[in-house]
Amino acid sequence: MPTRIGTSLETAVRCLESGRLVAIPTETVYGLAGNALDPRVVARIFSVKGRPSFDPLIVHLSAAEEVFRYASAVPDAAQRLMEAFWPGPLTMVLPRRAVIPDIVTAGLPTAAFRVPRHPVAQALLKRLPFPLAAPSANRFARLSPTRPEHVMEQLAGKISYILDGGPTEVGVESTIVRVADDGKAAWLLRPGGIPAEAVEKVLGMPLLSPEHSHIQAPGQMKRHYSPAVPLMLVDDLAAWIGRHGIPDATAFLAFHTLPAGVVQGAVLSPSGNLEEAAARLFAVLHRFEKDDRVRRIVAEKVPETGLGRAINDRLRRAAAEPPT
Numbered sequence: 285m286p287t288r289i290g291t292s293l294e295t296a297v298r299c300l301e302s303g304r305l306v307a308i309p310t311e312t313v314y315g316l317a318g319n320a321l322d323p324r325v326v327a328r329i330f331s332v333k334g335r336p337s338f339d340p341l342i343v344h345l346s347a348a349e350e351v352f353r354y355a356s357a358v359p360d361a362a363q364r365l366m367e368a369f370w371p372g373p374l375t376m377v378l379p380r381r382a383v384i385p386d387i388v389t390a391g392l393p394t395a396a397f398r399v400p401r402h403p404v405a406q407a408l409l410k411r412l413p414f415p416l417a418a419p420s421a422n423r424f425a426r427l428s429p430t431r432p433e434h435v436m437e438q439l440a441g442k443i444s445y446i447l448d449g450g451p452t453e454v455g456v457e458s459t460i461v462r463v464a465d466d467g468k469a470a471w472l473l474r475p476g477g478i479p480a481e482a483v484e485k486v487l488g489m490p491l492l493s494p495e496h497s498h499i500q501a502p503g504q505m506k507r508h509y510s511p512a513v514p515l516m517l518v519d520d521l522a523a524w525i526g527r528h529g530i531p532d533a534t535a536f537l538a539f540h541t542l543p544a545g546v547v548q549g550a551v552l553s554p555s556g557n558l559e560e561a562a563a564r565l566f567a568v569l570h571r572f573e574k575d576d577r578v579r580r581i582v583a584e585k586v587p588e589t590g591l592g593r594a595i596n597d598r599l600r601r602a603a604a605e606p607p608t
């Protein structure tokens with residue numbers, strides 16, 4: 285099927301209402317969207333992405349109030365987070381009602397919800413009589429798309445329409461939080477577009493790690509997505525170059541300054557701003573991936589605070605060894 289990029293809300297609505305998939309812009313990354321209440325449509329999302337069925341999807345709602353139709357319990361702590369961060373890049377995992385098909389949640393008794401704040405996503409969701417299930421619009425284990433062209437490169441021929449909302453503003457996926465049913469604890473399942481510190485401030489308690497708890501965080505594979513060329517993550521580029529020199533066919537990804545002598549490289553934010561760095565991250569990796577002269581990427585860690593946590597998380601996963 286031919287894939288078109290366009291700005292027609294009408295076309296997107298028509299496709300989605302007839303059970304087809306559409307790539308849509310959100311403030312974080314582009315999503316591969318379909319009717320979340322139709323199991324056959326959701327099954328197609330998994331097959332188009334090549335995604336394992338144990339990895340549950342996020343349900344995108346048009347407004348915060350809608351959560352009560354799809355979640356069976358919304359603790360006070362979760363409501364405070366909704367008030368503070370919706371619409372926006374925060375996803376909340378809550379007990380689900382039966383209207384959400386099993387295939388969306390990989391059979392879990394919980395579902396992940398978010399209200400995107402991108403004006404095009406908002407306008408689209410308001411026009412539809414159902415919420416949208418949408419994973420990032422990339423092939424499984426590949427880079428997330430922050431521009432319509434990135435979606436085209438990975439999904440051309442597999443979907444009919446890519447709704448163009450320009451480059452995404454935040455650039456990394458949403459922060460995922462699970463609040464305990466009694467509201468007395470909360471877990472950070474994935475660092476993302478809302479800094480963990482901001483979530484903790486609203487909650488008035490520290491976020492826990494799911495690692496040593498009964499909380500399930502499926503889909504958080506160690507090697508999550510990977511550029512087509514190997515990526516190495518180092519503490520400091522200048523120190524690394526001091527030891528190894530500048531090898532051939534190597535591109536360097538710096539936080540704010542490229543070391544002297546580097547010709548193939550990119551800077552995430554010349555002023556050292558973590559929000560700007562997050563917004564550029566995937567576009568720069570896509571560019572390196574397409575460049576025949578680049579056969580290896582050496583990236584440096586950014587400060588582990590605010591959006592830096594999400595950036596380092598994505599770089600660490602990109603750098604993890606492939607499973608053997």
Ligand code: TXA
Binds near residue numbers: 396418419458459
């Ligand atoms: O910013 C984003 O969140 C983007 C845009 C398109 O909204 N979406 C996105 O979706 O990143 P995806 O499919 O790439 O990541 C969804 C992740 C799953 O891999 C899983 O880790 C978590 O959300 N998740 C979904 N449902 C869950 C549940 N019931 N319990 C725990 N984690 C869940």
Ligand code: MG
Binds near residue numbers: 419420428
């Ligand atoms: Mg993804």
